Amino acid sequence: MAALGPKRAVAVIGSGMAGLVTAYLIQQDSKRRYEVEIFEMQEQLSLDSASYTITSEDDLTYRVDVPMRAFDDGFHNNLKRMYDHLGVRYMSPKFIYPLSAISTTDGKKMPPHFIHSSSNHQVPPIRPEGCGYVEWILRTLYLAVCYFWFTACCFLIEPKPATSNDGGESLRHYLKRIRLPRHYTNGYLLPLMSSVTTCSHNELLDFPAIDAVDYARRTYRQSHYTVVGGVQNVQNKISSELSVMLGAMVTKVENVGSKIQVTWTDSKSKEVHSKQFDHVVMAVTPNVVGAIYEPLRKAMSSIPVNQGEAVVHRDRSTVPDCGQLLTRFSAKAHQSLDPTQILHICSNFSATESIHEHPYSVLVTSFPIAPIDPSKIIHRARLTRVLRTPQSRKVVNRIFAENSEHPYPEKEKIWCNGTGNVWLAGAWCWDGMVLLEGCVVSAMRVAESLDVEVPW
Template identity: 65%
Template sequence: MTEQKHAKKTVAVIGSGMAGLVTAYLIHQDKQCRYHVEVFETQDQLSLDSASYTISSADVYPSLPNRIDIPMRAFDEGFHINLKRMYDYLGVGYITQKFVYSLSKYSTVDGKKSPPYFFHSSSNHRFPPVRPEGYGYLQWIVQIMYLAACYFWFIVCCFVVKPKMASTSKEEETLEVYVKRIRLPWHFVKNYLLPLMSSVTTCSHDALLSFPALDAVDYAKRTYRQPHYTVIGGVQGVQSKLSKGLAVSFQATVTSVKRADTKLEVTWVDSNDKSHISYFDHVVMAVTPDVVGALFEPLREVMREIPVIWGESVVHYDSSAIANSSRLLEKYSAKTQKAGDQAQIMHITSDPLSTESIHQQSSTLVTNFPISPIDPNKIAHRARLARVLRTPKSREIVNDIFTLDKSELKPPKEELFWYNGKDNVWLVGAWCWDGMVLLEGCIVSAMRVATSLGVEIPWTITSSES
């Protein structure tokens, strides 16, 4: 009787990205030791850092390997509030990172990239404005004045003009409708706003314009004039801290999750294609919506309404992939490096439909979601990445799933619609909150599950409480 009373609850966490590892870490660290956590990972390594790549770069760290995060995981204080608190609690080292973005065009007709037409610095950090090659001083000054006016108007509107929410007759306002309503010049939207935002969302311009306006406006407000940071040594250090002591089943592909009496039945396949069935008290799915739908029948149909796209990040040494601006940027980079204030260079190139971003790290280039050819003989590494998109419809679905106050659900809907935690099944991930699909969503959704299971969140406890 006593043994049954004190038996630990079992928790399966499917997926070992940021959301899965943070959830597993929090539950595993429960001060009352009430849970046994097992992580299922389909790869032969934890997935948070699995797409990253190690280079040997004497220019950056002499004689030491240098880890390139794929995808890049820069963060800031305004938007990634809980992520930064977690890093501080874990003792993760990070540095202030400045970025300089060059904007250029790619022609689908002749396959050439035009010289950059603008250089943008993140968070308006202090450096002499860079004049694009071929621009006269007057043309350059007019451009800066035009962009300053457009950017000022956009930021003012973000703080003053609220996006329209859904009503009985109209759907929630998209980013495209919002920028047209505030009369933001389309030239600015097409050539400056969309390329810069697409480098964050890694999706086509049409998909970005279909995002809920609230997402973009909230992101712009919360990141306005905020410093950016990158983790020292990459997220492999974060992964190591979060996974310490966890029980992980590698090359274990979960194929279904379903209710079985008082337990949850998890069917999974090992590396030898042998099928297994395990039973748990709780199951946390830290995977993309399409995978959730494939594993869990109650959400099969509704998950189809949440778009998921796939793209590539390519590590390579093909300098021809960069628009012809290297001499100017290298001169600037050398100047800032000499001053001990080196900025990361990002080359952003757009065609009429989409944008690619190239992160330059020493002589190594990382192209995210490429739209232009890369010499296959100069490719060192490829990583396939999933991206969950936002639409007014998907936002409505996600908010219904994660409604905290179940009294808000009408009785008929409560009977038919699944909500997070029902039958002890939980969802976590960058997409599992009301905001841009970025790392902060991973942390917030993981914290939500831990709190629901009565587990304290250590980085939210004040020093007087600890």
């Protein structure tokens, strides 16, 4: 059905998952009421911009996802439905996670003290070399008891709820309240969770407890997936019919009467341009939102953002010595048509790095702690990660009117999503762990607010 009047102009700032899905949904409006334009500061779409293409010895090219974007049943429900709608193929690879400590004195990586498997597909767990059978059995029993205690608590003991003063109990306080052993927390739980959230242990402990508890509940005994051919296939499917302005750095978004004016600088010519739209969707991180949109400057300053790095390289010296057993296992896996992949989880007292032994004979280290030989580095990518705290959760929930059971004094009223036809979208724009599901949920929310049907 054609639009009855002039189309309404929509600007989407940012071309990550949230921006592309938002633009795709609005552009697919069955009534054809909108004309969408995407602004991207880079010279390529950002969803897949950090990834890297390598050529194998047989001259075949492969795309290495940076960062690796695994998803699962239970938590990424809307993302999975979207992939099914788009015809995106995905598979369920098996992972082995050797957990190693990094010495605080000389930075040396110790041999693994435990080798975990995704969905516990390796039963019994692989015994680390140098660990006697009795010690291994006792350690496995200890970890099993701690794991099942933590899991039971997640299902049976609710985190303390949000109040008018904060966004609820932190993970730090929750773990103390359920009396989870500190040795298990520091040596196993935090390293594994930090590899998902890509932040320091202290930053993770400052997360709202409900984030970790909800994630643990929804992913319990669920399968994990990765996209066949990499996330570039998702990007290509979503963006094929979208209008994108590359090299356009948006410097200001402001309400002008009933319109919203977007000002940007062309990265090549350095010329400054402005254009007015009926709706603007900012699908960027909070620090960028605060920099370009004055009404949200103060609110966005309370949402923490950190910077990190992912490195594609061939420096095998960064991999902990796992002994001959895991080396043979890795060699056998690489020869399989559906190889089990190894993801080393290496931690010191404050942070965790992950080293993915990629099936295409490269290593991908996310948020590295130990140095990597510069001569063996193939590709570097800067990554921005939005963090969560009970205080930032309170701000986000008030913006999106989520869990707003506590009334706020009029003097504390802040900007709400959609005010002045300005919208927010992103992994951080919902009440949950900052992962891809938040991108899709927030994009769906914008589409539904504009009376656009979501087809999945």
